[in-house]
Amino acid sequence: MLEIQDLSVKYDTIRVIHGVSMNIKKGELVSLIGANGAGKSTILKAISGLIKAETGSICFLGKEITKLPSHGIVSGGIVQVPEGRQIFTRMTIEENLKLGAYLQRNKKVIAQNFERAITLFPILKERLRQLAGTLSGGEQQMLAIGRALLSNPKLLLLDEPSMGLSPLMTQQVFDTLKILKQEGITMLLVEQNAYDALEISDRTYILETGSIVMEGKSSDLIEDANVKRAYLGGD
Amino acid sequence: ACGGGEKEPAEETINIGALYNLTGGQASLDQPSYNGFKLAADQINANGGINGKLINVVSYDGKTEQTTVANNTKKMIDVDKCVVVAGLSDSNYALAAGNICQEKGIPFITSGATLPTLPDQVGDFAFLAPFGDNVQAYAAADYAFDDLGLKKCYLLTDQSMEFTKTLAHFFEERYTANGGEIVLKDNYMNKDPDFSAQIDRFIANKGGAEIIFISGVPDDAGVVVKQLRDKGVTLPIISGDGFDTPLLIEIAGDAANDTYVGTHASLDNQDPLMQDFIAAYKEAYGVAPENAFAGLGYDTMYLIADALSRASDPADPAAIRDAIAATEGLKGVTGTVTYENGSHVPTKSVTINKVEDGKFVFMKEVFLK
Amino acid sequence: MRLRDSDLFKLIIFVLLPLAVIVLCGRNSSNYYAGLINLFGINIILVASLNLVNGFSGMFSMGHAAFMAIGAYASAMLTLSAEQKMIAMPGLPEWLISLNLPFPLALLLGGTLAAATALLIGFPVLRFKGHYLSVATIGLIVIVRAVLDNEDQLTNGARGVTGLPDYASTWVIFSTAILCLFILYRLIKSAYGRGLAAMRDDDTAAQTLGIHLTVKKISAFCISAFMAGVAGGLWGHMQSVISAKFFYIDTSFKIVETSIIGGMSSLSGAVVGSFLMTFLPEFLAPLENGATFFGVRLPELYGASNLIIAVLLILIIIFRRQGIMGYSEIILESIFSRRTYSSLLKKSEYINLCIIFKNKAVGLIHLPAEVTGRLSKKFGTDHNKREEIRK
Amino acid sequence: MPTSKERIWEVIEIEEFTYFFSQLVNGLKLGSVYAMVAIGYSMVYGILRLINFAHGDIMTVGVYTILVLSTAFGMPLWATVIISVIIAVCVGLTAERVAYRPLRTAGEETTLISSLAVSIFLQNLMVMIFSPQRKAFHLPDSLSYLHSFGTVKLSTMNIITFIAVFLILLILSYIIKNTRIGMAMRACSDNMNASRLMGINITTVIVTAFAIGSGLAALSGLMLAGEYKTIDPLMGFVPGLKAFCAAVLGGIGSLSGAVLGGFVLGIAEMLFAGLMPTEITPYRDAFVFILLIVVLLIRPNGILGTKDGGRS
Amino acid sequence: MPELLTVNGLEKNFKGLKAVNGFSAKLSENQIYGLIGTNGAGKTTVINMLSGVLKPSAGSVFFRGIEITGERPDKIAKLGILRTYQNLRLFKKVSVLQNVMIGAQIDKSYSNIEAILGMTRFRQEERKLEEKALNMLELMGIEDYAKERADSLPYGAQRKLEIARILAASPKLLLLDEPAAGLNPQESLELVQRLKKIREEFELAILLIEHDMKVVMSLCEYIYAMAAGQIIAEGEPKVIREDPKVIEAYLGRAKKDA
Ligand SMILES: Nc1ncnc2c1ncn2[C@@H]1O[C@H](COP(=O)(O)OP(=O)(O)OP(=O)(O)O)[C@@H](O)[C@H]1O
Ligand SMILES: Nc1ncnc2c1ncn2[C@@H]1O[C@H](COP(=O)(O)OP(=O)(O)OP(=O)(O)O)[C@@H](O)[C@H]1O
Ligand SMILES: [Mg+2]
Numbered sequence A: 001m002l003e004i005q006d007l008s009v010k011y012d013t014i015r016v017i018h019g020v021s022m023n024i025k026k027g028e029l030v031s032l033i034g035a036n037g038a039g040k041s042t043i044l045k046a047i048s049g050l051i052k053a054e055t056g057s058i059c060f061l062g063k064e065i066t067k068l069p070s071h072g073i074v075s076g077g078i079v080q081v082p083e084g085r086q087i088f089t090r091m092t093i094e095e096n097l098k099l100g101a102y103l104q105r106n107k108k109v110i111a112q113n114f115e116r117a118i119t120l121f122p123i124l125k126e127r128l129r130q131l132a133g134t135l136s137g138g139e140q141q142m143l144a145i146g147r148a149l150l151s152n153p154k155l156l157l158l159d160e161p162s163m164g165l166s167p168l169m170t171q172q173v174f175d176t177l178k179i180l181k182q183e184g185i186t187m188l189l190v191e192q193n194a195y196d197a198l199e200i201s202d203r204t205y206i207l208e209t210g211s212i213v214m215e216g217k218s219s220d221l222i223e224d225a226n227v228k229r230a231y232l233g234g235d
Numbered sequence B: 001a002c003g004g005g006e007k008e009p010a011e012e013t014i015n016i017g018a019l020y021n022l023t024g025g026q027a028s029l030d031q032p033s034y035n036g037f038k039l040a041a042d043q044i045n046a047n048g049g050i051n052g053k054l055i056n057v058v059s060y061d062g063k064t065e066q067t068t069v070a071n072n073t074k075k076m077i078d079v080d081k082c083v084v085v086a087g088l089s090d091s092n093y094a095l096a097a098g099n100i101c102q103e104k105g106i107p108f109i110t111s112g113a114t115l116p117t118l119p120d121q122v123g124d125f126a127f128l129a130p131f132g133d134n135v136q137a138y139a140a141a142d143y144a145f146d147d148l149g150l151k152k153c154y155l156l157t158d159q160s161m162e163f164t165k166t167l168a169h170f171f172e173e174r175y176t177a178n179g180g181e182i183v184l185k186d187n188y189m190n191k192d193p194d195f196s197a198q199i200d201r202f203i204a205n206k207g208g209a210e211i212i213f214i215s216g217v218p219d220d221a222g223v224v225v226k227q228l229r230d231k232g233v234t235l236p237i238i239s240g241d242g243f244d245t246p247l248l249i250e251i252a253g254d255a256a257n258d259t260y261v262g263t264h265a266s267l268d269n270q271d272p273l274m275q276d277f278i279a280a281y282k283e284a285y286g287v288a289p290e291n292a293f294a295g296l297g298y299d300t301m302y303l304i305a306d307a308l309s310r311a312s313d314p315a316d317p318a319a320i321r322d323a324i325a326a327t328e329g330l331k332g333v334t335g336t337v338t339y340e341n342g343s344h345v346p347t348k349s350v351t352i353n354k355v356e357d358g359k360f361v362f363m364k365e366v367f368l369k
Numbered sequence C: 001m002r003l004r005d006s007d008l009f010k011l012i013i014f015v016l017l018p019l020a021v022i023v024l025c026g027r028n029s030s031n032y033y034a035g036l037i038n039l040f041g042i043n044i045i046l047v048a049s050l051n052l053v054n055g056f057s058g059m060f061s062m063g064h065a066a067f068m069a070i071g072a073y074a075s076a077m078l079t080l081s082a083e084q085k086m087i088a089m090p091g092l093p094e095w096l097i098s099l100n101l102p103f104p105l106a107l108l109l110g111g112t113l114a115a116a117t118a119l120l121i122g123f124p125v126l127r128f129k130g131h132y133l134s135v136a137t138i139g140l141i142v143i144v145r146a147v148l149d150n151e152d153q154l155t156n157g158a159r160g161v162t163g164l165p166d167y168a169s170t171w172v173i174f175s176t177a178i179l180c181l182f183i184l185y186r187l188i189k190s191a192y193g194r195g196l197a198a199m200r201d202d203d204t205a206a207q208t209l210g211i212h213l214t215v216k217k218i219s220a221f222c223i224s225a226f227m228a229g230v231a232g233g234l235w236g237h238m239q240s241v242i243s244a245k246f247f248y249i250d251t252s253f254k255i256v257e258t259s260i261i262g263g264m265s266s267l268s269g270a271v272v273g274s275f276l277m278t279f280l281p282e283f284l285a286p287l288e289n290g291a292t293f294f295g296v297r298l299p300e301l302y303g304a305s306n307l308i309i310a311v312l313l314i315l316i317i318i319f320r321r322q323g324i325m326g327y328s329e330i331i332l333e334s335i336f337s338r339r340t341y342s343s344l345l346k347k348s349e350y351i352n353l354c355i356i357f358k359n360k361a362v363g364l365i366h367l368p369a370e371v372t373g374r375l376s377k378k379f380g381t382d383h384n385k386r387e388e389i390r391k
Numbered sequence D: 001m002p003t004s005k006e007r008i009w010e011v012i013e014i015e016e017f018t019y020f021f022s023q024l025v026n027g028l029k030l031g032s033v034y035a036m037v038a039i040g041y042s043m044v045y046g047i048l049r050l051i052n053f054a055h056g057d058i059m060t061v062g063v064y065t066i067l068v069l070s071t072a073f074g075m076p077l078w079a080t081v082i083i084s085v086i087i088a089v090c091v092g093l094t095a096e097r098v099a100y101r102p103l104r105t106a107g108e109e110t111t112l113i114s115s116l117a118v119s120i121f122l123q124n125l126m127v128m129i130f131s132p133q134r135k136a137f138h139l140p141d142s143l144s145y146l147h148s149f150g151t152v153k154l155s156t157m158n159i160i161t162f163i164a165v166f167l168i169l170l171i172l173s174y175i176i177k178n179t180r181i182g183m184a185m186r187a188c189s190d191n192m193n194a195s196r197l198m199g200i201n202i203t204t205v206i207v208t209a210f211a212i213g214s215g216l217a218a219l220s221g222l223m224l225a226g227e228y229k230t231i232d233p234l235m236g237f238v239p240g241l242k243a244f245c246a247a248v249l250g251g252i253g254s255l256s257g258a259v260l261g262g263f264v265l266g267i268a269e270m271l272f273a274g275l276m277p278t279e280i281t282p283y284r285d286a287f288v289f290i291l292l293i294v295v296l297l298i299r300p301n302g303i304l305g306t307k308d309g310g311r312s
Numbered sequence E: 001m002p003e004l005l006t007v008n009g010l011e012k013n014f015k016g017l018k019a020v021n022g023f024s025a026k027l028s029e030n031q032i033y034g035l036i037g038t039n040g041a042g043k044t045t046v047i048n049m050l051s052g053v054l055k056p057s058a059g060s061v062f063f064r065g066i067e068i069t070g071e072r073p074d075k076i077a078k079l080g081i082l083r084t085y086q087n088l089r090l091f092k093k094v095s096v097l098q099n100v101m102i103g104a105q106i107d108k109s110y111s112n113i114e115a116i117l118g119m120t121r122f123r124q125e126e127r128k129l130e131e132k133a134l135n136m137l138e139l140m141g142i143e144d145y146a147k148e149r150a151d152s153l154p155y156g157a158q159r160k161l162e163i164a165r166i167l168a169a170s171p172k173l174l175l176l177d178e179p180a181a182g183l184n185p186q187e188s189l190e191l192v193q194r195l196k197k198i199r200e201e202f203e204l205a206i207l208l209i210e211h212d213m214k215v216v217m218s219l220c221e222y223i224y225a226m227a228a229g230q231i232i233a234e235g236e237p238k239v240i241r242e243d244p245k246v247i248e249a250y251l252g253r254a255k256k257d258a
């Protein structure tokens, strides 16, 4: 479904992604883990077209999207839950959610997704008219995920969705991801919570300073001694 | 012109600085004046120059910025070796340029600034080409009081300019000395879009004013007259050379009728000098002289040429200064210039025009003692 | 080693060369070239002091011209002769009319009055952020102008004041400019400047790190106003004519423009920006008045230089968003660091420079590896890590 | 039974009231012009936080277009207005493309310079094409016809302006609140990056805002010139500045705020000029700014502005 | 033992929403406290009030016996209460080193005049500040970034920088708002070690908001658990871990990891 080939990305003069190749098949949940600053967020930004690739190509559903503007990419069905939430702070929660469905014209689908988002995060329902900027950190994260759910994605990119969420809420989010997966939504998950990520994903890529150093089935990696030591916190 | 690569050999030409604000807020006054100035220079050159030497007009755009004006003055003198610098229609800028010329010992003639104290403030190298504000204000006051016989006046002043404030001051001085009464004084700021507040105040005043003196500049001339008439004020209006602008009639239309303007010249003056000037200007620039400043620029160039031809040494600024100071009875389109009793402000007559049926009509030439 | 890393080279380019030009042109202060150079010096003060507020502290004032005006009028009141004051400012109190101070003192007092004004209006106005502050400071210009234009007894109204003695020679202006730059530079490079930067980048975080915002804001605003006041005084005594309309919004905008073009968060930017904005228009002026180029006489096109400048401004800003100098201070570092001057005494610096020039001249021929190796060892390009960080 | 003296006082009181009233109307008249300029200004300003100093100059371009078309080609006013709106939009969009778009991710200060540069460019271009001379600007008689309402006189154009302000405010508010593009506009003004992630084409949004803003600039130019009756190449600067003040006074990003700000400025100016003793009326502009500062002290985010949503 | 910080009945209302509704706590010197709670429980709001960023609607705060309720943030900081931010508030346009130096200069003693004149005290002290800042960077393991601009750092490093910055400011009490967010388990572990070391070395107290139970349980000696603006449980880690209210509202299944 998504084919990344030999992708390199630069910030100003510094190259932070060095020839990364990845692929995601339809219906898969792939996770991408790596240390701080490895370049995970950068890859997601490149896929969404927020920064331009220096070299390499990104193909989605067989079509090259490397040069497309981000709104073109989003309308193709790639939706991101970005790092740092990026909610609309001066708009209400309701409006934030509606903006998630900006490209969606089918009212029924919108209503359905809306329903799902607010059942998943009931706090949002209580606060529909509150300005999003005044939400707590975790609440904002919920809003960001909820907003992405409204856009009916084909491929969902999640950049550390559990950041700032309580343990209970984290579980709920991961449960939701499982449900989404069952519904056939393809996902690329970036997580610091590597253990959980490995547990729910089919395959995993491990990124180190801008290059893929390992890839494989998550169930294999979770047993790998090196992986354990480097990313899962000892033993 | 000047700048890079001037080819003519130096001894053939006399460099004269034309210092004007050709862009920015002052451009509407300075550009016609500059055009008139150049026109005169071209005419003089076409007639063989001054004692065989051609005039080279050096000009830079002052951009309505004090620093640029000052720098250009210095540039004209230091780099282009101008022997005379002339121009500028606003006294703040003229003072800045004049001071520099004075310091460097180069004659400076302001073609349009009418601040009568300017030569006193600057020094012996500074001259006015037009009459001083006091003269035109006195003339207007006399005309209103004596000729029109109107003894009560409403005085409306543009408070944002030195020129208009001075004019109003002198008008009030003379008018009250004549025995007239100022029933209400009010003010506005240059380019205020709306005079209704002042007009309503005047209407509410009921002081029995018989005439209105407006001390303003061309920018506002038409608008204020039009708005006065729109509000039903039909009193005669009188003003100084700031109102000598076709805009007055273009904007106010019939409403401009019964407006008196004390100014430098009358375009419908049938004097061939005037008619030739108008024709030449039209030919050179495609439009009739925009306002009296065009004529002033034109006359200033002739004033300089006259002095240069008489100067004992046309390359010596001090000699030129003396020659200018000795100017006597030089006829121009804006009147006859004589510098009397060592004054550097010429005694010139003031022309009173009146708007009648959409035209400026010559009323009277006022000579002040 | 590259050419621009050579201390000696920096010394020549940033110190000796400008000094030579200033000395040459400044011999006669009323000369045209001196006039331009003087203007350049005054612009440096204005822009650098504005940068303190706009670039380093993250407020956005557009009201610099107001402080200039205050400084200019106040210093004029102190240097004009009693007779002049009787004519132009009869409303002044008796003692002030007869008071006549030396120019430096008058400048300082002019600056002080500007700073006092800044203090007065700073308390209410500096609570505003972003554009709200911009509007309020534009308002300050309008208010100051209204006072200057209408208090005829004190300011001679719209007529302005003439005959200011021309005390502002190139020497005075440039010593002041360099002093101002020096003070600002030292402030910026000390805890004070870092505190301002903190406030600029995140005021809440700055506060919770012990920075008193009000004190910081007001002090920066006052220092800046003080210098603008001094610059105004210099300007007045250079032009010898002052009038409220010379210190209006357009003047202020021009300072802001210059500041942004050079780089708001760099004092070197103030120098570079001022240089560009002072000399560029002069450089373009011949284009407009029908100059003859290679025998072709161009038509007169007044306004053309403004058009070109506008286009250049846009281009500069597009290609260097942070202004020409961005956040860097190489120029001032060279001017104010001891190292630069000590380079004059070191033989090795000359050798270095010679080698660099020779390399340039010969093209891209490399020195034999052993030579370069020896050189770099000898002249210590091999700093340890901490030193590296410090630089 | 009142004595004759008392009756005189009565009369004066009534007169004072009508005097105040007519000055108030003067203020509304001026205010509606300011509001008209401010509303277009605010369109762009609200979204991009761009102080578009060129707005006033685009207005000037519009006005000159009307003048040239009607004097040189004798076109009827409605046709000239349509063409002038089109030309103003083109100029606005060109400016956006050339001077603002490359700087979209740059800071507010940077774009400010770019807008100043565009303003300088347009002003000088206009000076070069049309000469710096002021020109008369006449509305057709039907529009400049004066209607009397008691002591107050208003031209047809005054009334149209007044109505137009509210009509346009209503329409634009509706668009911004309730349509997709309006929603996108608000999103962009809040967070450009996030907007892109929502699939919003921010270029379209910004271009739309510029188009609306520039078109309104041309219209407000007509109203301003109609009121003032003269035009010159530099005429846009002061109204542009006033519009900026109005927008800030009303609260950045709020259209109704901009309109309110415009009216407050206009009325304050007129009442000050009309009611204060003439010795202090020259302080009119100063007064307006002092008022502005005082209002901002009481409401630091403008009259109708809301606090930015950010929190620690 | 004298209390370091005493909080009594702290409350905060936002237009009718009671974000914090009676928070009381007593913190002693040299201890690490945890503050956990559901999302939106009011934890950040509590820290905002303690650090002076928000004014409490009711209640009082005493620091070493001095009342600091509603004091200005900079005064509170100077007393030694320093905080980090959940949503990172770095000084983005200056270097990492300078970020920390800004923290360090909280108790600089040279005056601006000395700075301008370049006097010895100024130079010595600048050097000390720099030294201190570098030490803090080393302590947090981000010294390699010292010259970079703060906003170009990866997220995790930015979090560490925030801690380094307040450590330089001679803190007595650290208020950390989710310092481990965005760190992977390995890095979180490292952070725990660092914080322990810091507590030893600087003898300070820490109040820590965190959702990562591993971090909380291995670091904190005493925990306050909040929900909907109120404290629902407090006590030692093992008590909290077993508290049914906490499990229901907050921990869920995660209890098993802890
Ligand atoms: N705007 C920027 N400018 C310059 N460099 C940047 C910028 N953003 C990120 N970087 C650099 O790019 C590299 C990769 O950053 P990225 O944010 O993709 O890492 P990450 O893997 O997502 O890390 P984290 O887990 O902390 O989120 C880092 O070294 C960072 O310093
Ligand atoms: N300025 C504000 N205006 C209105 N409501 C606010 C404001 N600030 C916070 N709140 C509300 O107060 C509640 C507490 O917020 P707080 O940030 O303290 O939660 P938290 O415990 O830190 O949550 P998290 O773990 O998600 O960060 C939230 O419901 C939030 O929406
Ligand atoms: Mg990341």
Ligand SMILES: [Mg+2]
Binding pocket: A136, A137, A138, E043, E044, E045, E086, E177
């Ligand atoms: Mg929180």
